[in-house]
Amino acid sequence: GEDVEQSLFLSVREGDSSVINCTYTDSSSTYLYWYKQEPGAGLQLLTYIFSNMDMKQDQRLTVLLNKKDKHLSLRIADTQTGDSAIYFCAETPGGYQKVTFGTGTKLQVIP
């Protein structure tokens, strides 16, 4: 089957903006999610967007959704060293019982 795709690695300088991209598979997914995984820990929900929205802003985070292209992005403004982590996008294809995660993007923030 198709995979939820993300680039594997992103490196940015502290204070710059980071943009992490994701291509998901199921246009019927009602909610789309971004999770953060810090080293040695499990994933934690960062933010989510409802499928009839184009954009959602939450402090330093901006989520953009392009349903036509099945493209989701996460922008982190003023990136800090504490933002270094792996970021996963996720969708709920075919309903809500199961969640499909992307391959994860490792964000490295250079001081």
Add this chain to the structure above:
Amino acid sequence: NAGVTQTPKFRVLKTGQSMTLLCAQDMNHEYMYWYRQDPGMGLRLIHYSVGEGTTAKGEVPDGYNVSRLKKQNFLLGLESAAPSQTSVYFCASSYTGTSGRGGSYNEQFFGPGTRLTVL
């Protein structure tokens, strides 16, 4: 509240050995999941459960079995471990709900993971 806990945190097995990973949650969630995380492959769903006494196969179920005898616990078993099962295993639980916008929401709460090495 402890959230989602996993036991053990680390384990080394020899090929052919068996073991059980335990996941417990204290949030009264109906849904529970087992994933494995491998480099460059993200999280892949092994098995899941939508309620006490129920289980279902995920994306990569072969070589694993599960049981959900109590709502708060979800066990993952390896009957005959293979080196291909070397991975980090995560358990998650979730509630689902509908919002005023319609559709259903599934936020997953993860345990800290179990690092398993099969020699």
